[in-house]
Amino acid sequence: MELMKSSDNIIQDRTQQQHKQEPEMQAQEGQQEQGHHFHVLAVDDSVIDRKLLEKLLKVSSYQVTCVDSGDKALEYLGLLNNLDSDSTASSSSSSSSSSNSSSCSQSSQREGLKVNLIMTDFCMPGMSGYDLLKRLKGSSWKDVPVVVMSSENVPSRISIRCLEGGAEEFMLKPLQLSDLEKIEAYLLKSLHLSCTNIDKDDDDNNADHNSDNNNDKVVNNDSNIDKGNNSTSMNNNFSKRKALSSEDTESRRPKIKGLAVAI
Amino acid sequence: MERNPIRRQLAIMRQSLFDQGHVDEQFVQLEELQDDANPNFVEEVVTLYYRDSARIILNIEQALERKPFDFRKLDAYMHQFKGSSSSIGAKKVKAESTLFRECCKSGNGEGCMRSFQQLKKEYATLRKKFGAYFQLARQAGPVETASRPK
Numbered sequence: 001m002e003l004m005k006s007s008d009n010i011i012q013d014r015t016q017q018q019h020k021q022e023p024e025m026q027a028q029e030g031q032q033e034q035g036h037h038f039h040v041l042a043v044d045d046s047v048i049d050r051k052l053l054e055k056l057l058k059v060s061s062y063q064v065t066c067v068d069s070g071d072k073a074l075e076y077l078g079l080l081n082n083l084d085s086d087s088t089a090s091s092s093s094s095s096s097s098s099s100n101s102s103s104c105s106q107s108s109q110r111e112g113l114k115v116n117l118i119m120t121d122f123c124m125p126g127m128s129g130y131d132l133l134k135r136l137k138g139s140s141w142k143d144v145p146v147v148v149m150s151s152e153n154v155p156s157r158i159s160i161r162c163l164e165g166g167a168e169e170f171m172l173k174p175l176q177l178s179d180l181e182k183i184e185a186y187l188l189k190s191l192h193l194s195c196t197n198i199d200k201d202d203d204d205n206n207a208d209h210n211s212d213n214n215n216d217k218v219v220n221n222d223s224n225i226d227k228g229n230n231s232t233s234m235n236n237n238f239s240k241r242k243a244l245s246s247e248d249t250e251s252r253r254p255k256i257k258g259l260a261v262a263i
Numbered sequence: 264m265e266r267n268p269i270r271r272q273l274a275i276m277r278q279s280l281f282d283q284g285h286v287d288e289q290f291v292q293l294e295e296l297q298d299d300a301n302p303n304f305v306e307e308v309v310t311l312y313y314r315d316s317a318r319i320i321l322n323i324e325q326a327l328e329r330k331p332f333d334f335r336k337l338d339a340y341m342h343q344f345k346g347s348s349s350s351i352g353a354k355k356v357k358a359e360s361t362l363f364r365e366c367c368k369s370g371n372g373e374g375c376m377r378s379f380q381q382l383k384k385e386y387a388t389l390r391k392k393f394g395a396y397f398q399l400a401r402q403a404g405p406v407e408t409a410s411r412p413k
Binding site for chain 2: 047052123177
């Protein structure tokens with residue numbers, strides 16, 4: 001195998017230039033800024049897999065937060081605060097006499113925390129990925145797409161259970177750069193959902209793009225069949241893809257690198 | 264081809280890791296994640312792997328000292344170990360992990376012990392090879408952006 005570095009340096013230079021042109025997008029590790037970067041919450045008990053996932057996502061220009069358990073994920077998202085009554089949560093919930101459970105969780109959500117995608121390992125000690133999925137889908141974070149990952153080919157009844165539980169997809173670990181294109185689709189879906197809440201005209205605009213995206217759908221459905229993916233949801237995702245400007249799309253593309261020299 | 268003799272040696276070592284079946288495609292994925300911001304990423308991951316998996320190996324060793332074997336526990340440990348090994352592309356180690364798990368599933372205690380001995384051998388061999396490889400890689404230094412392999 002030839003070791004080539006020259007081409008990916010060009011890609012990296014271009015990326016660095018883009019970052020320079022957008023000063024508010026300073027890559028600051030671990031901060032949750034309301035920037036242009038998608039923010040992914042990764043949940044995995046394996047330190048190796050966390051490190052890999054973090055790098056995969058960062059290389060593709062996503063912001064990443066890693067936690068090592070479902071409990072930590074819920075804590076991070078402010079969902080564990082429902083049970084304890086700390087001063088901020090109780091004061092805001094007591095003031096609204098008609099508060100239901102979802103508004104309680106809204107008030108205990110971290111101020112301005114934005115999470116665009118949650119990726120969780122399936123098999124974890126304590127709270128499993130499936131348990132976490134169910135908790136998320138029953139919370140104020142239910143609209144955030146969730147991808148479940150597993151290190152082995154789990155029986156289809158399990159992957160189907162996850163999909164029925166609201167997961168977007170069941171992905172096989174270790175994840176590769178090529179898998180990030182699917183993740184991009186889910187992130188765009190979450191973006192569209194938030195746009196839809198503001199402006200319903202987006203759907204009309206996307207209708208023209210559906211025919212262009214048929215090829216994309218075919219290619220990706222084939223690769224997803226053995227993973228038990230819900231192909232109809234993928235269709236919707238890809239129709240939304242071209243809603244973004246081409247500038248955004250370029251920065252979202254996973255940075256596929258040539259074979260790097262191991263230094 | 265590399266003109267620099269150290270880099271050439273490095274390329275040869277790397278190729279033999281693949282040719283001898285010690286690492287698989289996943290190792291290439293690790294290399295693809297390495298960049299100027301993280302020029303030692305692969306070494307970091309491998310170092311982390313050996314540190315983290317040492318703990319699991321110890322757990323398995325201790326579990327194998329308790330008779331009768333708790334096959335569910337042994338399998339759970341090996342599931343973890345296999346996952347990590349797979350993530351770094353440690354092909355032979357991963358294959359041995361699979362054998363061990365099969366022995367667990369069939370309640371084959373003898374098979375578990377044999378498999379575990381073999382696994383530890385492969386694990387140690389790979390560690391030595393990685394050690395030599397990364398040592399040389401550090402000597403080779405960072406790749407200059409201007410240079411193009413001939």
